Amino acid sequence: MTEKTSTEEFPFVDEHSGPLLRLTDVNTSFHTVRGEVRAVSGVSFELARGETLGIVGESGSGKTVLSRSIMGLLPRSGVSQSGSIVFDDTEIVAAPVATLRDLWGAKIAMVFQDPMTSLNPVVRIGRQITESLRLHTSMDKSEAKATAISLLEQVGIPSPVERFRNYPHQLSGGMRQRVMIAIALACAPRLLLADEPTTGLDVTVQAQILDLLTSLQEERRMAVILVTHDLGVVATRTDRIAVMYAGKIVELASTTKLFANMAMPYTQALLNSTPRLSDPSHTRLTAIDGRPPDLIDPPSGCAFSPRCPYATEQCTLEAPPLRAAVGDESHLFACWNPLPGASAGAVLTPEGAS
């Protein structure tokens, strides 16, 4: 159906110029009994209007904390945050809740992994959709209801008029996730953060939900950040991919370039350890020894070095900065010994990262 193909230039530029979202040296830490957990460290990137960015990482890589930081959804205490997250001229880091409330639902929306716990179980789904419409737009009750029913129809819910009066428990997992998407899209946000939107859904339903997201995005020229652990989810549906490991972006490139010419050994390891349908049975997987590091006491130097087959002494001493590949400024990676075919150019300062 509406499979995305990666393009070098992103065709969806709306009336504003400049990036929709700009992250500069974002750090997020949690204070725990055991010490400070550096969940996100030194993340910088820009997101163009209408672009789809995939953020890929294993559990504990910081991908979910990063998406919550962008949303401004971190707890108010026990967290320290630095750096800057600018969404369309609005600074999100340390913004007052009132500012964030104007953004939430209206300009930035989020779809979470578990639709059962993110929907209110004692409120009819119709009301959960109209709530943000009444709050952020001047629609009256009946206009909001009509819009909500049309949204339910757009996300592929059969008999939307009847479903409008249902409670979440009356719907299946796939239907609930569609309702979540309808709620997220109600006020036509400029940015949709989808955090593992299809994890836990069945394969056939997962394909339906991803297709739905892709087609709605194209209709609405909305930017999407798709956060997932699954390279399969982002391979055909994103313009660019950021790979995260131990709280840092370790590689960032256009989707086609990333798969064709990856530079970071971790990206390669992640791909090689994923079983593929196209491989014959009993194909030996290239597993990565060990497991992701403890973010309270991360290894010195490159966080991947203890598991990396190419690690040298330099890797254990000095953390590699995120640099652009020679001849391709849009391909960034953080590695002292990149894979053959990739070589690093100048170090990018956070301000210069794009």
Added chain:
Amino acid sequence: MAADSPLLSVEDLVVNFRKSGHTVQAVAGVSFDVIEGETLGLVGESGCGKSTTGRALIQIEEPTSGAVRFQGTDLTSLKRRELRQARTGIQMIFQDPISSLNPRRRVRDIVAEPLDIWGLETGDQRTDTVNTMLEAVGLDPKVAGERYPREFSGGQCQRISIARALVMKPKLMVCDEMVSALDVSVQAQILNLVEDLKARYGLTLLFIAHDLAVVKNVSDRVAVMYLGRLCEIAPSDDLYHHPAHPYTDALLSAALEPDPSAVRERVRLTGEPPSPINPPTGCRFRTRCPRAEARCAEEMPELVEIAPRHQVACHFPLLNTGS
């Protein structure tokens, strides 16, 4: 036992649950064999009955009818004591590695528990066996043995579960979604470990999972389930290259490959599986099937062999030979 004779033979297995006055047919007449030394994969979406089938084999879930023959003995006909003895030859690994280990016992005692229950080994012999098993699953017995499960990650807990299963020297291991809770890099370690242990201990595996690529990776043959019934069984490569059941075809085309250039002809299913409380008449897949005709509503298709070792339950199978 002769080569190619089934180690496990399931005949017309039915498992019904009673739920608020309704009968839910979780498994509705399933038959298959598991040949000694092979890995049979069982795939399907949630609610298709694959886990219930796995549990019914070792009678954790009591089958409503049907037979489960293991090494020639029908487990459903045995008395409780005989059943306990017979099923030591079958061990099960569950999805959630952390909750399937007792949090208050040391790893050494968790692994030794089956030996203790059966009074098989004590003292140095018990210690040796536990050490061997922990080493076999890639854990250092000196370090890991004295610790508690909470000190281990999900992948390591799954290794401990495997060690505990192996200690009884089983013939058959039933793995129910054993890698679905693990990260990709850890999942690969466990899948490789399973392959190694299978060769080393001459195991036969029933590998139940929802992830098609994972199942293909470990299996010699794959069975596909939908709403309590088997749709198709075939050697893995055959099934993935020439799916004959429209449901298998749809499942394969919905799978996501980590490759931007992977172009598949997409067969899109609409809707979701119907409720097993009130399954469709005839073929259970017909309500979502692009090939369904009137006959599918009237007559339930049985598994028939369409190629050597390739069985399909469909009135209108896809019989293309090209891929």
